[in-house]
Amino acid sequence: MSSILSLAAFVGVVLLVASSGAVFKPGDWYRSLDKPDWTPPNWAFPVVWSALYVMIAVSGWRVYEAAGLVAVPFLAYAVQLVLNAAWSAVFFGLRRPGLAFADVLALWVAVAATILLFYPIDAVAGLLLIPYLMWVTAAACLNFSVWRRNPGAFSAAAASG
16 A cells, blocks of 8 residues: 555656646747757647656656665656756746756756666666656757747747746
8 A cells, every 4th residue: 555655646746747837838939939840749748748757757656665765866856857847937938948958958967867876776767767868858959949940039038028
């Protein structure tokens, strides 16, 4: 029973992080931006993120079940969750792509660190985060490309917001 409760706790925390994407949505402003041809279709984002959030929760839960709340690995895990939640608020809410790019680069480092710290404790937990790191890599490239392609859209947003 305690294992089920701990899994529920990890799912709950990850759902809280995911809610940032529900609060700070792309909307018409994002749809109007110039994006590269390799931008994933709009339907892909919620599908991919849903799968990734399940893997993030299960990964944390597996390490918790194997070793408890080990300080350094869970510090990295917490940092990546905070940076993940912050990105939508910064990019879509504040419309600050440069700051969002810095956030996503820090997120990449935090996810990579979490993988490296989780893997020795539970290899599956570490491996579960590799698709997340790959998606964050693509997100960083997309963030940078959109930022560079639309400088006027962001200065106007900052001036009006």
